[in-house]
Amino acid sequence: MASQLRILIIEDSADDALLMVKELERSGYEPISERVETSEGLQTALDRQTWDIVLSDYVLPHFDVKAAINIVRGKDPNIPFILISGKIGEEKVTAALKFGAQAYVSKDHLTTLVPIIEQEITDARLRRNNKRNEQLLVESEQRYRAVVTHLPDIVMIHQAGKIVFLNQSLPQISGYQKEELIGKNLIEFIAPKDRKKVVEMVARRAAGETIDDYEADLVMKDGTLRPFLIRGTMIDYLGQKASLAVLIDIYEREKEEKVKDEFLSIVSHELRTPLEITREGISQVIDGLHGQITEAQNKPLATALKNCDRLGHLIENLLDLSRLEAGKIVPRQEIFDIVKLALETTTTLKARIDTKGLSLKGDFPTEPLYILADKNEISEVLSNFVTNAVKFTSKGSITVSVEKKEEKVECAVTDTGIGISKDDLPKLFRKFQQFARVPGSGEKGVGLGLSIAKRLVEINGGQIWAESEPNKGSRFAFSLPLTQAK
Amino acid sequence: MAKILLVDDEKEFVEMLTVRLQKSGGHEVLQAFDGEEGLRLAQEKKPDVILLDIMMPKMDGREAIRRLKAEAKTAAIPIIILTASVSTKSMQEFAKLGAFDFIIKPFSSDQLIAKIKTALGDLAG
Numbered sequence: 288m289a290s291q292l293r294i295l296i297i298e299d300s301a302d303d304a305l306l307m308v309k310e311l312e313r314s315g316y317e318p319i320s321e322r323v324e325t326s327e328g329l330q331t332a333l334d335r336q337t338w339d340i341v342l343s344d345y346v347l348p349h350f351d352v353k354a355a356i357n358i359v360r361g362k363d364p365n366i367p368f369i370l371i372s373g374k375i376g377e378e379k380v381t382a383a384l385k386f387g388a389q390a391y392v393s394k395d396h397l398t399t400l401v402p403i404i405e406q407e408i409t410d411a412r413l414r415r416n417n418k419r420n421e422q423l424l425v426e427s428e429q430r431y432r433a434v435v436t437h438l439p440d441i442v443m444i445h446q447a448g449k450i451v452f453l454n455q456s457l458p459q460i461s462g463y464q465k466e467e468l469i470g471k472n473l474i475e476f477i478a479p480k481d482r483k484k485v486v487e488m489v490a491r492r493a494a495g496e497t498i499d500d501y502e503a504d505l506v507m508k509d510g511t512l513r514p515f516l517i518r519g520t521m522i523d524y525l526g527q528k529a530s531l532a533v534l535i536d537i538y539e540r541e542k543e544e545k546v547k548d549e550f551l552s553i554v555s556h557e558l559r560t561p562l563e564i565t566r567e568g569i570s571q572v573i574d575g576l577h578g579q580i581t582e583a584q585n586k587p588l589a590t591a592l593k594n595c596d597r598l599g600h601l602i603e604n605l606l607d608l609s610r611l612e613a614g615k616i617v618p619r620q621e622i623f624d625i626v627k628l629a630l631e632t633t634t635t636l637k638a639r640i641d642t643k644g645l646s647l648k649g650d651f652p653t654e655p656l657y658i659l660a661d662k663n664e665i666s667e668v669l670s671n672f673v674t675n676a677v678k679f680t681s682k683g684s685i686t687v688s689v690e691k692k693e694e695k696v697e698c699a700v701t702d703t704g705i706g707i708s709k710d711d712l713p714k715l716f717r718k719f720q721q722f723a724r725v726p727g728s729g730e731k732g733v734g735l736g737l738s739i740a741k742r743l744v745e746i747n748g749g750q751i752w753a754e755s756e757p758n759k760g761s762r763f764a765f766s767l768p769l770t771q772a773k
Numbered sequence: 774m775a776k777i778l779l780v781d782d783e784k785e786f787v788e789m790l791t792v793r794l795q796k797s798g799g800h801e802v803l804q805a806f807d808g809e810e811g812l813r814l815a816q817e818k819k820p821d822v823i824l825l826d827i828m829m830p831k832m833d834g835r836e837a838i839r840r841l842k843a844e845a846k847t848a849a850i851p852i853i854i855l856t857a858s859v860s861t862k863s864m865q866e867f868a869k870l871g872a873f874d875f876i877i878k879p880f881s882s883d884q885l886i887a888k889i890k891t892a893l894g895d896l897a898g
Contacts, residue, residue: 556828556857556878560783563879567789570882576796599879 292404294320295332297343297355298371306397307342307371314401325349326358333362340404343388345372345379356387365414367407371400440536441515444522446529448472460536462508473532478504478512485517489530492519502537513538544613551609558602566595604735608718611742618661618747622770625658625665625696626651626689632669633687642677642685650688656696659770660747665698668740668751672700672763675736679761680704692766699764707755715753716741740765775893778803778820780811780837781855782829790824793882798889808832812840815847822892823852824885825872838870851892853885 292311298304304322311318323329324347332338341359345352352370359368370383370391380391389407392400435442435454444452449470458465461476468476477485481503492498498519504512519532569592571577573585580588610616633649658665669687676685683703690697707715718738744751744765755761777800781787784806791802803818805811809831815823823841827834834854841847851873856863867875873892876885 552857559857559878560786564783564786564789566879567786567793567882571789571793571796574797574882576792595879 290316292316292318293337293339294318295329295338295341296320296322297324297329297341297347298322299324299344299348303344303371303394306394307400310397310400311404316401326354329355329358333359337363338366339408341366341368342371343368345370345375345383352383352388353386356383360387365411365418367404367411369400369403369407371397441532441534443473443532443534444524444529445473445532446524446527451524451529456536457534460507460513461505476505478506480504488517489519492521492530493528495521505534514541547609547613551606555602555606559599562595562598562602566592566599569595601735604739608735608739608742611739611746616746618664618743620659620661620747622657622659622772623662624655624772625660625698625767626654626656628662628666629669629687629689629698632666633673636670636673640674640677643681645677645680645682646684647673648684648686650686652689652691655772656689656691657770657772658696658767660749660767661743664743664747665767668743668765669698669700671736671740675763676700676702676704676761683760691769694769695766696769697764697766699762701760701762703760706757706759706761707753708757712753712755716751737763774799774801775821775889776801776803776818777889778805778811778814778818778823780805780808780814780823780829780834781826782806783826790882790885794886794889797882798886800889808834808837812837815841815850816844819846820850822889823850824855824889825852826855828857835866835870838872842871853888853892 294308294311296304296307298307301322304320308318308320321332323332326349341355343352343355347355356368359366367389368387370380370388371394372391373394383391389410390403392403438454439456441456441460442452442454443450443457450468450473451470453465453468455465457463457468461468463476474482474485484501485503488498488501500516500518502514502516504514507513514537516535516537517532518535519530522529522531524531569588572580573588573592607616630649630651633647637647673685673687680702681704685703686701688699688701690699716737718735741751744767747767749765749767751763751765753761753763775798777794779787779790779794779802781790787804787806791804794800794802803814803820805814807829811823811825812832814820825834825837829837832840834856838852838854841850841852852871854867854872854875855878856875857878864875874888876888
């Protein structure tokens with residue numbers, strides 16, 4: 288199929304223009320052409336539609352070629368402008384090309400017209416694409432620059448022991464001028480106490496290890512220390528290995544945590560002291576320190592005392608959970624036999640809690656199973672499971688079991704209680720979730736025990752879960768990796 | 774029977790505990806309501822055991838222990854810390870300061886009396 292070509296011809300001779308059109312038609316084109324003679328005509332034609340090419344005579348009676356080129360370029364800098372003329376001499380041709388025409392074709396050699404037009408159209412397309420690409424590149428560069436510059440976090444590229452790129456954040460936060468930082472080693476700005484850690488982390492990352500975010504203090508220009516969370520990755524920067532680091536200012540966060548800690552400490556003190564006084568007062572009366580009391584007087588006081596203990600336990604749980612959430616509790620891990628621990632915990636619980644006539648059984652392997660964990664925390668989780676089971680079981684049994692499962696040990700408490708509905712199962716380990724597993728049982732907590740248990744198991748590297756069938760019973764379990772005996 | 778110095782800024786708590794220690798333990802109780810007063814009483818009356826709160830006005834419990842341990846007259850008196858909260862860090866800190874033991878509020882009086890007994894026995898032995 289013939290290709291269409293939109294040609295604007297600046298020519299005072301209609302015959303010459305026709306010759307050009309014919310030449311194109313001979314080569315298989317279907318030219319759409321318009322001939323103009325004046326600058327106004329040229330302007331109007333350019334405004335009306337886009338053109339693939341402009342062919343122009345050199346000698347124009349109504350205006351000159353320079354003016355014509357100017358008008359065309361003003362409209363579209365990339366449209367090919369081809370000069371077609373009789374013999375005009377190299378000088379004029381050169382001048383016209385310099386001024387912005389793309390090519391010259393002699394009217395005596397119109398056979399070269401088509402190849403030149405094709406060449407010029409291809410070139411123009413390339414020029415347009417290049418221009419577009421350049422534009423895209425500039426836009427992309429601007430976009431990234433805007434993101435990196437305005438990011439409140441510090442973005443830094445470190446290469447061959449030097450800071451080679453830095454956004455505005457570090458200068459803004461630290462008080463240093465950008466020039467005082469570029470070219471320096473970041474380590475110079477790390478607080479001396481954290482230098483060893485940072486050097487080690489950087490080396491490990493450079494060796495290909497995946498490193499978690501870590502904290503380090505930076506020394507500000509005024510000498511004060513400010514905490515940052517450092518997150519880094521190895522990149523290729525201008526053809527060489529470099530470290531890209533993002534430093535997040537955690538000064539405010541740390542301050543908030545301190546306030547929270549203080550608040551917790553005050554709350555715990557302020558809540559416990561009146562509780563302690565109340566408890567002691569009641570207990571002195573019960574103990575007969577202020578004279579003998581009757582059975583009838585003892586009963587409400589005993590209830591009051593029991594509830595003081597409940598409140599104390601609740602405060603304890605709230606504080607534990609806050610500390611766990613703040614990462615303040617670091618497990619004191621040791622290698623121990625979990626079978627022995629489960630046996631001991633079960634025995635202690637049997638003696639301590641009122642099992643309401645339920646049988647509390649143990650199902651333990653004969654050989655010891657060693658794990659690396661915090662003994663007290665694991666015991667607390669087991670106690671929580673058993674206490675819950677007692678609360679929600681009215682008849683039958685509660686079984687504490689320990690079992691080796693491949694590389695793990697699974698510890699579970701199974702009851703024959705009322706169970707938990709499928710909908711409630713996933714909510715079990717969330718904070719402040721309570722389920723009336725035993726309607727009207729009067730057994731209430733605030734729903735913190737299991738969320739504490741979950742965190743305790745997790746900080747010891749284990750998993751926790753529950754299975755249940757309503758009216759048949761529940762099974763609460765956790766698993767921890769087995770380890771070798773000491 | 775022993776001479777016990779009880780230092781805590783909660784007056785009602787001190788009163789309540791005093792009754793308990795007198796009636797259940799048969800002890801003599803000296804009362805102080807801040808660290809400074811506690812320090813002065815310890816030096817003057819040389820108690821057998823000191824029960825010491827941590828969060829107190831004027832001089833807090835930590836500073837009081839430091840001073841008690843630094844003074845020859847009082848260095849050997851066992852100190853039981855009464856505290857509302859305890860962490861691994863604070864436990865280590867108490868031990869480092871030279872406290873004999875600690876008890877977390879709220880506590881049962883039996884627990885406290887047992888700890889006092891241990892502290893006294895330790896001293897005798």
